[in-house]
Structures are given as C-alpha cells and as structure tokens.
Amino acid sequence: MLFNSLEFALFLPLVFALYWLIPRHYISSQNLLILCASYGFYAWWDWRFLGLILLSSTADYAVGLALSRSEKPAPRRCWLALSLIVNLGLLGFFKYYNFFVDSLVTAFHGIGVELSPASLSIVLPVGISFYTFQTLSYTLDVYHRKLKPERNAIAFFAYVSFFPQLVAGPIERARHLLPQFKRARQFTYEQGREGLQLIAQGFFKKVVIADNCAPYVDAVFSNYQTASAPTLALGTILFGFQIYGDFSGYSDMARGIARLFGMDLMLNFRRPFFAQNPAEFWNRWHISLSSWFRDYVYIPLGGSRHGKFTTYRNLLTIFLISGLWHGAHEIYLLWGLIHGINVVAYTAIRNSIGTAHGPFRYPLFNIAITYVITCLTWIFFRSSSIDSAMEYLSRLLSTSWLVQAEPVPLLLMYAIGALLLYETTQERPDSALSRTLRAPFKFAPVRWCAYLAIFSSAMLGGGDTQQFIYFQF
Amino acid sequence: MKKFIVRTGLFLALASTLLIGGELWVRQVPNDYSYKHRQLLEQRTDTEVLILGSSHSLFGLNPEHFSQRAFNFALTSQSLSYDRYLFERYLPRLPKLKAIVLPIGFFSLGYSLEDGIEAWRKQRYVHYLGYWKELDASEWLELKNYSTLYHNDAGQMFEQTKRYRKRGTSPLTVNTLGWSELFVEQTPAGLDTSGAEAAARHAAVPQRNQPRLDLLAMLETAKKQNIKVLLFIPPAWESYRHAVDKGRMQHTRQFLARLAGQEHVEFIDLFADDRFTEEDFYDGDHLNHKGAQKLSRIISTQIDNKL
Numbered sequence A: 001m002l003f004n005s006l007e008f009a010l011f012l013p014l015v016f017a018l019y020w021l022i023p024r025h026y027i028s029s030q031n032l033l034i035l036c037a038s039y040g041f042y043a044w045w046d047w048r049f050l051g052l053i054l055l056s057s058t059a060d061y062a063v064g065l066a067l068s069r070s071e072k073p074a075p076r077r078c079w080l081a082l083s084l085i086v087n088l089g090l091l092g093f094f095k096y097y098n099f100f101v102d103s104l105v106t107a108f109h110g111i112g113v114e115l116s117p118a119s120l121s122i123v124l125p126v127g128i129s130f131y132t133f134q135t136l137s138y139t140l141d142v143y144h145r146k147l148k149p150e151r152n153a154i155a156f157f158a159y160v161s162f163f164p165q166l167v168a169g170p171i172e173r174a175r176h177l178l179p180q181f182k183r184a185r186q187f188t189y190e191q192g193r194e195g196l197q198l199i200a201q202g203f204f205k206k207v208v209i210a211d212n213c214a215p216y217v218d219a220v221f222s223n224y225q226t227a228s229a230p231t232l233a234l235g236t237i238l239f240g241f242q243i244y245g246d247f248s249g250y251s252d253m254a255r256g257i258a259r260l261f262g263m264d265l266m267l268n269f270r271r272p273f274f275a276q277n278p279a280e281f282w283n284r285w286h287i288s289l290s291s292w293f294r295d296y297v298y299i300p301l302g303g304s305r306h307g308k309f310t311t312y313r314n315l316l317t318i319f320l321i322s323g324l325w326h327g328a329h330e331i332y333l334l335w336g337l338i339h340g341i342n343v344v345a346y347t348a349i350r351n352s353i354g355t356a357h358g359p360f361r362y363p364l365f366n367i368a369i370t371y372v373i374t375c376l377t378w379i380f381f382r383s384s385s386i387d388s389a390m391e392y393l394s395r396l397l398s399t400s401w402l403v404q405a406e407p408v409p410l411l412l413m414y415a416i417g418a419l420l421l422y423e424t425t426q427e428r429p430d431s432a433l434s435r436t437l438r439a440p441f442k443f444a445p446v447r448w449c450a451y452l453a454i455f456s457s458a459m460l461g462g463g464d465t466q467q468f469i470y471f472q473f
Numbered sequence B: 001m002k003k004f005i006v007r008t009g010l011f012l013a014l015a016s017t018l019l020i021g022g023e024l025w026v027r028q029v030p031n032d033y034s035y036k037h038r039q040l041l042e043q044r045t046d047t048e049v050l051i052l053g054s055s056h057s058l059f060g061l062n063p064e065h066f067s068q069r070a071f072n073f074a075l076t077s078q079s080l081s082y083d084r085y086l087f088e089r090y091l092p093r094l095p096k097l098k099a100i101v102l103p104i105g106f107f108s109l110g111y112s113l114e115d116g117i118e119a120w121r122k123q124r125y126v127h128y129l130g131y132w133k134e135l136d137a138s139e140w141l142e143l144k145n146y147s148t149l150y151h152n153d154a155g156q157m158f159e160q161t162k163r164y165r166k167r168g169t170s171p172l173t174v175n176t177l178g179w180s181e182l183f184v185e186q187t188p189a190g191l192d193t194s195g196a197e198a199a200a201r202h203a204a205v206p207q208r209n210q211p212r213l214d215l216l217a218m219l220e221t222a223k224k225q226n227i228k229v230l231l232f233i234p235p236a237w238e239s240y241r242h243a244v245d246k247g248r249m250q251h252t253r254q255f256l257a258r259l260a261g262q263e264h265v266e267f268i269d270l271f272a273d274d275r276f277t278e279e280d281f282y283d284g285d286h287l288n289h290k291g292a293q294k295l296s297r298i299i300s301t302q303i304d305n306k307l
Helices: A006-021 A027-067 A073-110 A128-143 A154-159 A173-182 A189-222 A229-260 A278-284 A288-296 A307-326 A330-352 A361-383 A384-397 A408-425 A432-442 A444-460 B002-027 B032-044 B055-060 B080-093 B117-127 B154-167 B192-204 B210-222 B238-243 B246-259 B289-306
Strands: B048-050 B071-072 B099-101 B227-235 B266-270 B281-283
Touching: A006 A027, A006 A229, A027 A073, A027 A128, A027 A154, A027 A173, A073 A128, A073 A288, A128 A154, A128 A173, A128 A288, A189 A229, A189 A408, A189 A444, A189 B002, A229 A361, A229 A384, A278 A288, A278 A330, A278 A361, A288 A307, A307 A330, A330 A361, A330 A384, A330 A408, A408 B080, A432 A444, A444 B002, B002 B154, B032 B071, B032 B117, B055 B099, B055 B289, B080 B210, B099 B210, B099 B289, B192 B227, B192 B238, B192 B281, B210 B227, B210 B246, B227 B246, B227 B289, B246 B266, B266 B289
Parallel strands: B048 B071, B048 B099, B099 B227, B227 B266
Antiparallel strands: none
C-alpha cells in the first residue's frame, strides 16, 4: 500500500478513527490496533513476507528477555550472536544471496576454477533492510545495557512494524520510539495540524518534484551515449532532486502520519542541499541510517579515537557497508566507496590545513562545491553498471558545453524553485528573506490557499502513482 | 480533536469541490469515446449495422457508403474483449440492429488492449463508456479509474478545455457516424516501411486464449438475439502481407472459416484482395478515404447478399 494511493487514503482515516476511539488509558489496545494495522499494511504488498517480520521480531524479543536474565559475558555474546545470525541471515539470504554467489563465481573464474552453483530467483521483501536494522538496534542497545529489555510483546512487535516507517524508514531507535508505545498518547490540535502539514509537504516533494523529475532523468540515463553535456548535467541535477523528493518526501509523510497517532519519529533529512562539506552532508541526508552506522559500526570499530589511519579506515568501512546496504550490486559499493573517499579527503584537509582559509571561508563556496561533488556521485547511484557510469561521467566532462540542454518543463522548475525557497526559510529562519517570505502566511486565507494549491498539485501533478525509489532497498 | 476534525473536514470539502469541479470542467470537451457514445444513443433507433474493431475499421469503414444505417463504434487499438463489452452494453438500446461487422487481423486473436503502450486507453472506456463495472476488485481503488485529470497531464487538459471554450477546438477525430477522417491519402513514411513496421509490431502480440473466448461469447449473444455477424480479414499492402507470420495467419483463417460454419456468421478474407491497390492505402495495414469507400461498399454488399 503506497502512501500516495487511494487505498491508503481510506486506510489511514479508518485506523486513525479507531485508534482515538479507544480510551487513552487502554494503551495495549491502541498498540494492538497499530500492530494489526501495520501487519495489514504490509500484507497488502505480499502477506507471505509477514512471516519474516514475525520471525525477526520474535527472535529479538526473545533475545532481549534472555539478555536480561544473563549476567555473564559469554552467554550474552551467544544471545547477541543468535540475533545477528537471524536478522543478518534473513537479510543476507533475501538481498545478497545471488550477489555473493555471482561474485564468488567471478572470483573463482579469475583463478581458473569454474563453479556452477544454483542461482535462486529471490523476491526482495519490501522494507527488509529498514526493519532489520531497526530491530537489531534494540538488541544491540540491550546487549550494551543502554536499554532495558521490553517485556510487553505487543509494544515491542508494534515498535518493529509501526506502519508509517515500516517499509522505508526512518530507521528508528528503540530508545526513542519504544518508550512512546509505553505511555499514554494524547491528541492535540497542534499535533494533528503539524502531522497534516508534514504529509502535505511529503506529497509535494514526492508527487510534484520526484515524479516529475523521473521522466527527464529516465530519458537522460537511458540515452546518455547521445546526450549533450548540459543535458547530462541537468539529468544528474534532476536526479538529485528526484531522489531527495522521493525519499525525504516519504520520510516527511511517515513523520506526519506518526504524529497523527501521537508518535514522534526522528528527522531523516535536514536540508542536505545546504551541507558545506561531505561529512556534513551525511549528517543531513538519511540521518537515521548514517547515525545507525555511526553508533553500531563506526564507534565500536574505534571511531576517531585511535589515530588518523584507524579513523580513515573506519570511515571507509562504514561507507562501504552503507553502499552495500543500498543494494546488492558493485555499483552501490563503488558509490559508497566514493562517498567514503570524499569524507576521508575532507577530514584529512580539515585536520591538516583547516577549512577557514582561502575560498573555504565562504559558506556559499562550500555549499556549491559539496553540491557538485554530491551530484557527481549520484551518477554512480543511478547508473545500471560501473561501465555506464564511467561513460556518463566521461561524456559529461569531455563533450562540448556550448549546446543547448534538453528543456526541463517550466512547472517543474517553478516547483523546484519553491522547494528551495521553502528550505531556505527553514535553514535560516531569522533571515530577512525568510521573514519576508513567511509574512503572508500569517493570514489564514493565504495559508488555506497555499494548502489547497499543494493538495491539488499533489493530487494532479504527477500522473500515475509511482513507487518510492527506496522501497527497492 | 473536534477542532481538528471540523477543520480537516472543511479543508477536504473545499479541496474535493475544487477537484470535482475541475474534473467536470475538463470532461465537457468531447473526445472520440464520449462523442461516439452520444452519437450512437442519438441514432440508436435507426442503427441496423454496428461496426466494431480497432483502427482497421475505424479508418476503413465509412458508414456513409453502407446501404444500411450503420454506425462505426471501432476505436484505436480496441481488442476483442472491448468489442464484446460495447456490443453487450449497447445491444439492448439498439432495437433495429441486424448485423455487426468485426475485422480480425492475424494478431487479433491474441491481442489485449492492456498490453504495452496503448494500455492507457483502458481508462477512456472507464471514464466515458461505463467500463468501470467490468473492473476487477483490485482496480477499484486506483484513482486513475475515477479521475481523467489524475490519469492525464492536468495542465494540458486545462489548456485543452480553455481552447475548447474559447475556440470550440477539440481532439475529436470522428464524424457523426463514428468514422475517422484522419487518413486522407498516404502516409509520408511510405507503404513499404510502415507495412513492415506494423507487421513486426503485430508479430510481438502473444498468443492467448481470452480473445477467442470473447469472440465466441459475442457470436453466442448475437445468435440468441438473431443478429448476423460479418467477420473479415482487412486488406493489407504487400509489405505487410510479406512480413506477417504465415503460420499464424493461416491458423486465424482456419479458425474464422470454422466459425463461418454457423448460420448467422459470415467470413470474408480480404487480406490479399486485388481490388485494393496502392492508391487505397494510407499505410501498410490501413486504408485511406478511397480505400475506405471501397471496403465499405464491399462489406455493405456482403451484408445485403449473405445475411
């Protein structure tokens, strides 16, 4: 069930009404309703994969309880290993089996040994990378005694499967979301309004920006061999907006929907176009995943505590794993590696000569350079293979720029302009520009007209319903 | 909560009014689907022959050249399941209907409108021809089945409606008898190229059983209502004829010949009929005005003589 579908437009008000009809002190009943609704939401895609969520949730619930009863390190490690084997085993099988088998065959072929293992046609269960990491964070926190094990099964299962963020995040932490399932929720008007505003914002990003960038981007990336350099550049820039609109739009909707149920989900995107360096970009882009890797991989590996070399190695490791998390393909590994190199290079420059010299003193210069680097790396994310990405890049840099680019629809340009202006007011709320832009919206009729315009453009602006890009991860 | 529900309800009511208003506004512009529906209902008490099928009859059969009162309800890429739907839907409203005419190409017995790039046309049937009753339960919750604005480029549709209101221009391509006058002479692409391309496109249509079942169901309904059925293989230019799958063509011929064994069914094979010359074709598999006149007279005579 997609957020931008008619079935969800019926599903959400129904669950919302039932949820708030339950008296607020019946917390378990509300959680049970969320659990049933979440399983129904997931089953709408493919009910067969519900078993995987159940298995993952049951394993981590049981491991959590077992960890609470074990004081000695050895059995605790065993329980943690069990959770890791179950969760990463499922993820590995469904997402990476064929990739690893193919890589193995290629590697053996290189040394003259021919292997012919069975290749399975495996369907990737939607959202598996997201809920696996979410439930793993619980076990890791319990193991490290940062969190008490949850005894209430309904609350725990609802936490793992909470439908607004089940299939594409944000990847919530048990420390943040689980306690919210344990306390009474109260509905306030401000909360509801904020929820709807976030949903509308998400719809605008998804339907008006992302879905309208998609045809241009698809055309450029399918015909990059004949496209001119300006068209290739525009294709890359628009892909940046497409993926941002798609993914951050989903996150906004997820946060807005959760808000309607009295829940608060973490911020997943914080205006990444304003990042002034590659490291900051990852503090603003897919924050829930970046922080997950920071807390559960980078810091346990030693973080930045053991000298430069270890820091750089740890940074490269998390970016390589992040690439692999996005997809079972060499191109994602390379994409992760490039981002890793960007961050390492930036860290090295910062540590040796500092960033307050020369043009680095100017925030706009930093924003521009970070944006260009990020756009160039998107080529690897969007291309179907490393060869095609390299060819795209080489055409972009070697062919003439003195030709006209394929025109971008005017309405899309306006929509992107509006998005950037809106994000500017969010980034610098106290600037004169932001105050001027916000001033008319103090009047209710102007606000309502804006809401109606956003609602109408979200309903009519994108044509047929498009899948969210991050569902494939 | 009350304030939230009231304000949200008010907002949704306002937004729905806007969207429904917009939908009604753009739907006033006639298109081939809505226009044919309206015209057939206007002529329903006189219509004796109903022409169905795809572009081969849309461009190739001009009711003006029929000796009977005929109406052309063929539409581009219309597959047999939609022919069946239209026949069964309009049959009760056509008291004088005596015969239906249906072209069958070598690909028709496997073709479905839902295949490939023409699939968008399905929503035209849903929006303008009442096809929503035929939708599967899984399609009931698809917004595109309710809103033409949602299904199409809304900006373009508003522009089109404004032009229609201002200047009366519409995307209509058919006349009051349902015939499309678009193919006047010959395509600049030439008969050889277009014929080979069309044959290759049609060869890609998979074999499936449902279109045969739809055709058989139509014949059964026609028999019960004492309505004659004229099936014909439309004329094609040699570039198309040479490129088609001969085995599949032969199979189609044999199947239609078997059907013609029934008393109320007639079949004529005009695929390589030498009455049609280069001057009669628009492209490799469609007739132009001149060819349409010729084909219409042949079919009309056949109805007079045999049915």
